[in-house]
Amino acid sequence: MIKRIFLVLMVVLFSACSKNNKPVIAFYYWKTNLKFSQTEKEVLKENDVHKLYVRYFDIGLHPETQSPIPISPIHFQENTSFEIVPVVFIQNKVMLQTNLDIEDLAKKTIHLIDEINKKNKINYTEIQIDCDWTLNSKDNYLKFIEQIKKLSQKKLSATIRLHQVKYFRKTKIPNVDHGVLMFYNMGTIAPDSLNSIYSQKISANYLKSLKKYPLNLDYALPIYSWAVHIRNNKVVGLRSKLNFSELKKDKNFVQINSIFFKARQSNYKNGVYYEENDLLKIESISADDLKEMGEDLSENSAKAPKEIIFYDLDEFNLKSYEKNIFEQVISCF
Numbered sequence: 001m002i003k004r005i006f007l008v009l010m011v012v013l014f015s016a017c018s019k020n021n022k023p024v025i026a027f028y029y030w031k032t033n034l035k036f037s038q039t040e041k042e043v044l045k046e047n048d049v050h051k052l053y054v055r056y057f058d059i060g061l062h063p064e065t066q067s068p069i070p071i072s073p074i075h076f077q078e079n080t081s082f083e084i085v086p087v088v089f090i091q092n093k094v095m096l097q098t099n100l101d102i103e104d105l106a107k108k109t110i111h112l113i114d115e116i117n118k119k120n121k122i123n124y125t126e127i128q129i130d131c132d133w134t135l136n137s138k139d140n141y142l143k144f145i146e147q148i149k150k151l152s153q154k155k156l157s158a159t160i161r162l163h164q165v166k167y168f169r170k171t172k173i174p175n176v177d178h179g180v181l182m183f184y185n186m187g188t189i190a191p192d193s194l195n196s197i198y199s200q201k202i203s204a205n206y207l208k209s210l211k212k213y214p215l216n217l218d219y220a221l222p223i224y225s226w227a228v229h230i231r232n233n234k235v236v237g238l239r240s241k242l243n244f245s246e247l248k249k250d251k252n253f254v255q256i257n258s259i260f261f262k263a264r265q266s267n268y269k270n271g272v273y274y275e276e277n278d279l280l281k282i283e284s285i286s287a288d289d290l291k292e293m294g295e296d297l298s299e300n301s302a303k304a305p306k307e308i309i310f311y312d313l314d315e316f317n318l319k320s321y322e323k324n325i326f327e328q329v330i331s332c333f
Helices: 002-020 038-046 102-119 138-152 162-166 200-207 244-248 287-300 325-330
Strands: 024-029 051-061 068-071 083-090 126-130 155-160 178-182 217-222 226-231 234-240 253-255 260-263 267-269 272-274 279-283 307-311
Touching: 024 325, 051 102, 068 102, 083 102, 102 138, 126 138, 138 155, 162 178, 162 200, 178 307, 200 287, 217 287, 244 253, 244 279, 287 325, 307 325
Parallel strands: 024 051, 024 307, 051 083, 083 126, 126 155, 155 178, 178 217, 217 307
Antiparallel strands: 051 068, 226 234, 226 279, 253 260, 260 279, 267 272
16 A cells, blocks of 8 residues: 555656656747737747747858858847847858868857847847758867857857767767757658658657767757749749648649649749749648657657747748647647
8 A cells, every 4th residue: 555655656746747847938030030920929928938049140151252251130120028049050161161260250150149139138148059060061160169159158059950969979069058959851852742841750760869969959840831842843942931721822823632732824923933834842840740749759858858949930830830739749748
């Protein structure tokens, strides 16, 4: 009897701990102008969101000088009480430069972050660097991370891709306080029927490596969709802000199966020209996909993440899901 009571108490205690330790909900904000729609405000409030990971600017290469330059810095069009984490996306080709002045780039990166924050009266404690570094760029990238950490004196996080988890002994691990696993963009953008944003079959090839990865990880999950524009069985480009409902109400397109639409006649949509018989392949993430991701990640994690960050906060994306989807996902952990 005493043993049974002890076991019941242990179950109750474990359940209480699990509930208290479930991850919090956060969002990426990836638009050039920060201004929340009413729908976005409602989602933030309903999900008790206190933290936003805001893309501050990209770093690319000047087309003529091939020197690093900031691209499309953020403009804050309204005040916000959220905890803001500046995110800087660095194109891998920047880190591939053999003559890269890493210290100078780090100084300029921090200076621009500070300028934006000063102008908008934002206090911050963390910087996140987003770069899909490769074996050829890893030395420059890892040195850049060291410089950012040294010069900023801030908490530092970095985005991590699945291949960098599985092959971390080759790709190495950046010297950051924690990482964020980008659990999307898994496949090749192609004219076939596969979804390049998410595939459980592809993710299964990497998930077993999670428990061996030495860096603490939070998880970023996708809530966006796009259309792959195909002409003569070749990919012409990616078309954002397109989904099933958008195309179903457009008389210029006809749905030919569960994911493909065909242009009935040549036309323009959202400033893009489509020839007759062009195909649009819709790639999206369902609520079931999100819950499946949560379950698979939870099953393969050495420890529960502190945050689940959804990419990205945009009214167009949010309208595809029921209100409590984000709570459903974090309940998987």
